[in-house]
Amino acid sequence: MQLNNIIFVYQGEVTADLVSSILQMVENKLEGEGEDRKVKKRVFNVMVECLQNVYHHLDALPPTDPSNPVRDKTALLMIGREEKDYFIITGNHVLNDRIPDLKARLDRINRASKEELKQLYQEVLTGTGFSEKGTAGLGMIDIARKSGQRLGYDFHPVNEKYSFFSLEARVSRIPEK
Amino acid sequence: MRNLVIEPTSKTPKVILNADLGIFEITGRSIPEDAIGFYRKVLDWIEEYSKNPLPETAFKFHLEYFNTSSSKCLLDIFRKLERMHKNGHKVVIRWHYDADDEDMAETGQDYQALLDVPFELVPV
Numbered sequence: 536m537q538l539n540n541i542i543f544v545y546q547g548e549v550t551a552d553l554v555s556s557i558l559q560m561v562e563n564k565l566e567g568e569g570e571d572r573k574v575k576k577r578v579f580n581v582m583v584e585c586l587q588n589v590y591h592h593l594d595a596l597p598p599t600d601p602s603n604p605v606r607d608k609t610a611l612l613m614i615g616r617e618e619k620d621y622f623i624i625t626g627n628h629v630l631n632d633r634i635p636d637l638k639a640r641l642d643r644i645n646r647a648s649k650e651e652l653k654q655l656y657q658e659v660l661t662g663t664g665f666s667e668k669g670t671a672g673l674g675m676i677d678i679a680r681k682s683g684q685r686l687g688y689d690f691h692p693v694n695e696k697y698s699f700f701s702l703e704a705r706v707s708r709i710p711e712k
Numbered sequence: 713m714r715n716l717v718i719e720p721t722s723k724t725p726k727v728i729l730n731a732d733l734g735i736f737e738i739t740g741r742s743i744p745e746d747a748i749g750f751y752r753k754v755l756d757w758i759e760e761y762s763k764n765p766l767p768e769t770a771f772k773f774h775l776e777y778f779n780t781s782s783s784k785c786l787l788d789i790f791r792k793l794e795r796m797h798k799n800g801h802k803v804v805i806r807w808h809y810d811a812d813d814e815d816m817a818e819t820g821q822d823y824q825a826l827l828d829v830p831f832e833l834v835p836v
Contacts, residue, residue, distance in 0.1 A: 551745050555722065558743075572812065576777070580815070583743050583779050590745060653822065660787060661826060673780040681815065 541615040549593050549610045554586045561614055570708075577706045578621045580681050584674045585704055586612060589625045605697045619708055620684075626701040634690050634698060641702075644675055645685045652680050678704050716757045724750055725775065729757050736771040742778040742786075751785035758792045765801050769793070774808035774836070775816070787823070794829040804830040811835040 543561055545553070561582060565575045589610045599608050611626035629637065647655060656676045679686055687703035718727040725740035744750045771793060778786065790805060797803040807823070809816035817833060824831040 554745070559722065573814070576813065576815065580777060583777070587743075587745055587779060587781075657822060657826060660783060673783065677780045677783075 540617055541613060543615075544611075544613045546609065546611045548608055549586075549590050549612070551590065554590050557586060557612065557614075558583060574621075574706065574708055577681050578623075581678050581704050581706055582614060582623050584678045584681075585623045585625050585702065588674045588678075589627050592627060592629075605693055607697065611701070616708070620705040621708060622703055622705050624701060624703045626699055628693065628697045629690070629700045631692075631696060631698055634700075637700065638688075638690070640672065640675060641686055641688050644679045647679070649680075649683075652676060656680060682706055713757075713760060716753065718753070727754055729754070729761070731761055731766060734766055734768070734770075736769060737774075738789075739772070739774040741776045742782040744779075744782070747779065747781035747785045751782070751788070755785070755788055755792065758789060762792060762796045762799075762801075765796060765803075768802040768804075769796065770804050770806060772806045772808060776810075783819075787826070790823060790827050790829070790831075794827050797829040804832060806832045806834050808834045808836050 542564060543557060545557065558579070562575075562579055565578060570578075589612065593608050593610060596607060599606065605628055607628045609628070611624070613622075613624040615622050615624075644652065644655070656673065659673045659676060675686070682704045684705045684707070687705075689701045691699040691701070693699055713731055715732065716727060716729040718724070720726040720740045723741065723744045725738050725742045728735050728737045730736070738754070742750075773786070793803050793805055805827075807820035809820060817835070820831075820833045824833065
């Protein structure tokens with residue numbers, strides 16, 4: 536990954552206003568560079584879900600304990616472009632005991648075919664599917680549908696309580712026919 | 713009943729619910745963090761309207777983008793319209809989308825498959 540491929544990178548606290556500003560900025564940038572309309576919309580859609588996922592996750596956390604060495608309300612957001620793909624990467628701390636559930640969900644999404652993802656989306660949307668809390672589950676499925684590629688992820692251990700969770704979604708720059 | 717008009721913002725759509733003129737529209741983009749908060753007024757209005765609706769209700773949706781939390785709220789709106797339809801009222805949902813926007817066409821088809829109410833896909 537070369538530095539000039541990066542459209543935007545941010546590390547810090549994530550507020551609703553910040554999410555709005557990033558969306559606006561990246562949208563203007565895509566607009567200005569005359570990116571294909573369909574690609575632009577997909578990138579924007581995936582970006583909205585990725586950023587809002589992180590925002591909702593951090594927003595739901597209790598206030599940070601000052602004695603906590605892990606800045607659990609801090610996130611990493613990065614958007615960039617390579618020859619074939621746009622990539623959207625988010626990173627945030629998660630409690631280790633949440634990892635099995637997250638991992639199972641991501642693996643299930645990554646294993647699903649296009650048709651299965653559609654079915655999964657409808658099940659979660661109508662609340663008839665496997666137990667999913669809120670709309671966070673829907674967000675991940677939507678990202679996978681719009682991306683059309685496997686979601687990349689990693690859990691990097693920080694200490695006995697936390698890991699750093701990173702998620703990468705890619706959107707092809709070549710509009711499918 | 714009182715009309716409901718909500719002006720659009722960079723994250724929320726324009727809403728026109730006018731029972732006097734028979735205009736029912738949600739257009740623009742819908743990507744608020746708190747979609748439930750935004751759509752509460754809309755759902756309340758439709759709930760009230762459905763008690764004594766016009767002979768025919770044609771509800772237009774034309775969304776450029778929407779996030780997944782909005783998608784749940786849209787389903788709630790569609791369910792209310794579906795109930796009106798099942799109660800014998802004439803209701804049609806018109807899902808407008810830009811003709812080259814396959815994703816939005818597909819989303820419309822997804823909803824169409826889930827609902828038991830006239831649901832037209834309108835490429836523009």
